[in-house]
Amino acid sequence: MKLKPLGDRLIVRRIEEERKTPSGIVIPDTAAEKPDQGIVISVGDGKVAEDGSLRAMSLKVGDRVLFGKYSGQTVKIDGEELLVMREEDVMCMVLDG
Numbered sequence: 035m036k037l038k039p040l041g042d043r044l045i046v047r048r049i050e051e052e053r054k055t056p057s058g059i060v061i062p063d064t065a066a067e068k069p070d071q072g073i074v075i076s077v078g079d080g081k082v083a084e085d086g087s088l089r090a091m092s093l094k095v096g097d098r099v100l101f102g103k104y105s106g107q108t109v110k111i112d113g114e115e116l117l118v119m120r121e122e123d124v125m126c127m128v129l130d131g
Contacts, residue, residue: 035111038117044093046072046106051073052115069126073116078126081121089122098128 039045049071054108074097093099094116 036110037076037111037116039076041078042089042091042119042121043078043118044074044091044124045076046099046101046119047075047100048072048087048115048117071098071100073098075116077121093124093127099124100126100128 037045074093077091077093077095080088081108083089101117101119102126105123106117109118110118
């Protein structure tokens with residue numbers, strides 16, 4: 035199923051974090067925190083300003099982003115958990131380097 039977010043919303047796939055501590059202890063799924071990083075997989079057209087103009091999205095498909103632990107709305111599509119959130123809920127992009 036393909037999703038197209040509306041307005042200034044985007045769809046993010048969480049990036050799973052390492053389930054092992056540096057000392058080698060494996061963390062069970064029930065004790066692990068949800069990751070706060072993800073990959074943008076779909077973006078809306080942008081936000082409509084008060085004057086009717088469209089402000090384009092700053093993010094694009096494939097961007098790696100950081101967001102708050104409780105940001106967005108979780109949806110399950112084809113057995114996969116995705117997040118639908120507004121662009122303003124994203125704190126920053128993760129740049130290579």
